[in-house]
Amino acid sequence: MDRISSLPNEVICHIVSFLSAKEAVFTSVLSKKGRNLFTIIPKLQFDDADEIQGSFSDFVDGVIALPSSTRVGKFYLSCRDRVDPARYDLINRCLCDVLKRGVLDLKLDIGIGTHYYLPFEFFTCKTVVKVELDGRYAAGYFYGRGFVVDVLPENAFLPALETLTLSVIQFNDLRGCAFKKLLSACPLLKELTIFGMRWQRREWSGKLCSPTLQRLIIQDFHPSQFTRVTLDTPSLTYLECSDAIPDQYSIVNLDSLVEAKLDLILTNDHSHKLYDGFGNHDFDYSFSNPTNLIKGLGNVGIMEISFQYTFEALYYFRESIPVCENLYRLTITCDDDEEEACMDFLPFLLNKSPNLETLVIHGQLHYDEEQPESVCKCLSGYSFLLSCPVKVLQITDYGGTNGEVEQLKHFIEKLPCLKSVKLHSRVRHGVDKEKLMIPRASKCTIKVTFSS
Template sequence: MDRISNLPDEIVCHILSFVSTNEAALTSVLSKRWRNLFAFTSNLCFEDKAFATDEDPGTDVTRSLIEFVNRVLAVSGDFPIKKFTLKWRIKSAHVSDWICNVLTHVIGHGVEDLVLHYIYSDYLYDQLLLSFFSCKTIVHLKLGFASHMDILPKNASLPALKTLLLDCIRFFPHHCGHEFEPFLSACPVLEEFTIICYGEWEWWCRVSSMTLQRMTIINFARFSRPRYCSITFDTPSLAYLKYSGFVHIEHPVVSLQSLVVAKLDISLSSREHGERDPTNLIEGLRNIQVLELSSITTSDIFYSVREAIPVFEKLSRLSIATELGSCWKLVPLLLQNSPNLETLVIKGPLHYCDKYGQQLESVCECLSGYSFPWSCHVKVLEITEYRGTKGELEQMKHILEKLPCLELVKVRAWAVAKFLFTKDLLMLPRACKIQLKYCQPSEN
């Protein structure tokens, strides 16, 4: 007899909760004792892809999954369910009522973690409003289906919800996103919020939460016509912000006094009309400790409103993305405004040639006559893409000579001719330690 078979049912069920429910169901063939154990795990996970084959049409997949889910729920009875996951990628309108019945059953058992991904849209959403927007037990909620959010029910309340992820959820344009604020208001203890958008969405909303600590906003509609009107960040407790999308016309209120980490990838759309003003957003970052500018366009936008860049008294780590031929004009400005900066990360190549490979000045013109302030406290310099050309070596030498407090240089260099790289870098006139990590040219 193997050791697992001798374990109590509670421990076996706990072990089975770490795999999907259909995988756990395979253990039912081991013995009569194991026949229904998989249905008594606190984590139930159902995915239609687990039932699909190349020869199996969608209707058979739908029927198989429905039968399996119904069987599991019938066997589990009143057993408490802590996490429930349902991922349905097949369009099938007639199963909407069934899904809502399943969720009503699951939520009635005190589910704390709910993950729902469904490709069908509006009708299902109307039914879901009645199912879980007044659930008192949900702590973590992930919704992913191509749906619009229109009017929230008056009794909407998620008093225990701490983590919310909306993937491909949109608000009706004629409401200008105004349902966004009452949606967050229905979550009085929300701590982490993520929204991922595809396509058009009329952003004219107020992100307001006194408890929110982490927020991620990502919009992939780079080639559509989103109407970015106005967005307000009334989030005084927010410590982490990842924000990717187009610049809005305005940010009327930006309350980010507790922000520690900001990762920004913002850009301007040539299809948009009117002025775009990120001034308030940039000024609201003054208390951050870690700043990551994830694209060249983000740096260009910062530089375009450079008069608004505040003094970052608490900033200790700065990361800036670069491209071939990109100018470092923002770097000196940020160093001047960051008196306590200790780590500078250059994510990309050094400035040594344009995108066609033509050699430019060895040292970027914005740095050639510039001496980093002696008050600059940068101790660690990280270069993520070093190829070892003569121009790069000159740029590196110039930077090392201008950073008075530098103690450590971390260089991620291409593996080609790594012996020469090592020799050249170690001969640079600096007393600091240099660490090298080699990678293949295809690696990021």
Template sequence: MQKTRITDLPDDIISYILSFLTAKQAAHAQIAAKKWRNLISIIPNREFFVPKSKISGSLNDFVKELLSLHANHRLRRFSLKLPDEGNRPYYNPVNYCLRNVVKRGVFDLELDINAKENYPLPLEVFTCKSVVTLKLGSGFVIDAIPQDISLPALKTLILDSVRFDSLDGRCVFQRILSACLVLEELIIDGRSSDQWNWSRTVSSQNLKRLTIRRIGWYDDDDKTNSEPISFDTPSLEYLEYHDVLRDGYPVVNFNSLVEARLKLPLIFQGDGYDLTNLIQGLRNVQILRCVHVHTMMLFHSFSEAIPWFEHLFHLVVRTDDYICWVPLRNVLEKSPKLRTLTIEGCLHFTHQEDPGLGSVCPCLSGYSFLMLCPIETLKITEFEGDVDGMVHIKLVLENLPCLELLELHVQARTDRKLQIISDLLMLPRASSK
């Protein structure tokens, strides 16, 4: 059996092992191996979270413990989670603590302070040269950043219920993005309305992953909900976008987009929304997921904007039995290389009482639109297996010439499932595969 020397292990594992050494043992280890000198100075984790009733005293003790560390000790990860406190007496010790952490060269910084709009986040956070992952939350407003803002190592930025205000008429949010020269992932989470004072532009030349999620779809008191948003992200590969519909998308640069996950319901505030640029910006996508039951309807309202999906090979749509499939037909007709279609939901019926062909809605045209589809795998997550359902599946099998796998998820007793399988095997198929 071959033996492995500790010096042959990855730095992360060695650093974790060395973190358990006492100060005396660490000193000996530094002499024994030069490679370990920098690793020993990196403390893996420091986390602080206490109940609201014990916050003041515990926080002071935690700050004292942090300050007792050797000045050369760096922090790999620092997490500070504080509950909401009415009079907020802990702002000064918190900021004193954060300045010390930043000075030590932290790699992963997570702040969940539950502060309000008057919380003064220390400016040193925005000039940290070492931080790679930064998570800020929740509830406070960032309205001031230093003139020399620079986050040269930041690759992941997570904003959870954080808002921005303007600074001398300039967009604080965009200035932060501009200071992140190697940023690869941006997550904007927990927004309930569009109350930022910002340029409504997400612009980053290196960004690869973008996630924007809302809590609610609209707020009647907020008249800026539907104002246009632009995306200037030429390197973006993954997009998760949950938002209200906008009046427009003036700039949409998704030239490198591989996967898109959309949740856009038919709820809007503006006089007239326009998704033309957004839909056309998806032209290079390879995996498209429409995770809201109404999202596909947008491909009906803006059918003329649907591009030629030259690279799309996997389409996932959320359906309900009352939702028309015309939008799906519109997309399939523009997807010459589609290989996998996943229906997250059920088939579309006319709800007529008599079973048989009458259950097939006219919008489906007897599923004849599938005849030119190169689909090899079809998945349906909600299938009843009744007479009406079998009529639909029979038409599907008769019209998909390239189908290799039909995957149906059925909620039924075992004996009923066996009968459904037997019935399915008896159906004629257009595909010999």
């Protein structure tokens, strides 16, 4: 007989009450007696869109009525219809009960009618590994509604948390930086996704510091609400940033970065243009400075840059572009609707990428529709390609127009190491695959694929 089975039932149940669902499974395997004393519920879920489940009140009563020895692996609560604040206590009762049951995976998808504060018990859960808080379905969340993280308990500690997703969260830093304290309470945090953050005090916001973080996705972080952003993430290997450029990135530590996706945005206050006497334009970056962020990309191996504001930022701060020794794959995403999507930055970036192997143009080749056979002066006649080591050129939306063919010829003729050209064409109305214009090439292979 195993040692666990020899213990009294009350002792076994007491031990199990401290275990997570994963640990309880191991215990049930080891102890034959234990299998009859507690239950593992892999997933407990309530979705108000599912009428079969009944009322939320009945669901909560059922959860609380479970035996104390019952473990819960995953708990998903989805209330997309705006929740009456009077029911917040009911939500918290259910949440606190589940936290006591060793939950590993927690997701709250709630349409909040007004401020909803998480219970203190959430910030001291020792078992939860993955958390997703989503308030995007709240009506009017841009005006102060949604999840609120205000004051964390002094003993805030989430020792097992590895993945954290925050969607439409408001941090009211009344007693210090709640966001910073939350990150500090997660010693094993590896993945962080941020969407739609709101801040109350500018001087305490914008600091993202984590020695263990490996993946970071930022969308709508709202740096325009404060002047500086700190990215102190020495273990970060993946960065995806789609957000407004703050006044300054005061500290940037991206020493371990392997892959980066950048879609930088200028706020409305910063988006006016400056024109020179020759009709050229440039954006006014006197209030936004991504210099340290650009410098922090020196170790990246895979990089994707998207849309016009990012292009303009890289060109305007081209002196900050570091030598990217590890960069072997570069993707440039162009928007078909942007008439002025010049790639002024490209010569400067490619000249700083001595080991680049693959260049992907996600979209159409850039050219002047009024003068399709001319080369846009932003590309300086493609002379910068003569020293570029690219072996593979990929274009994801090749239309075979006269302008595209002329520009593609320059790439083929001037890239000295080019071995392969991959063209993908979307079949459009009136386009004949057999008559799609493709330049001839002797030094490399050209492969064309199609999709509707």
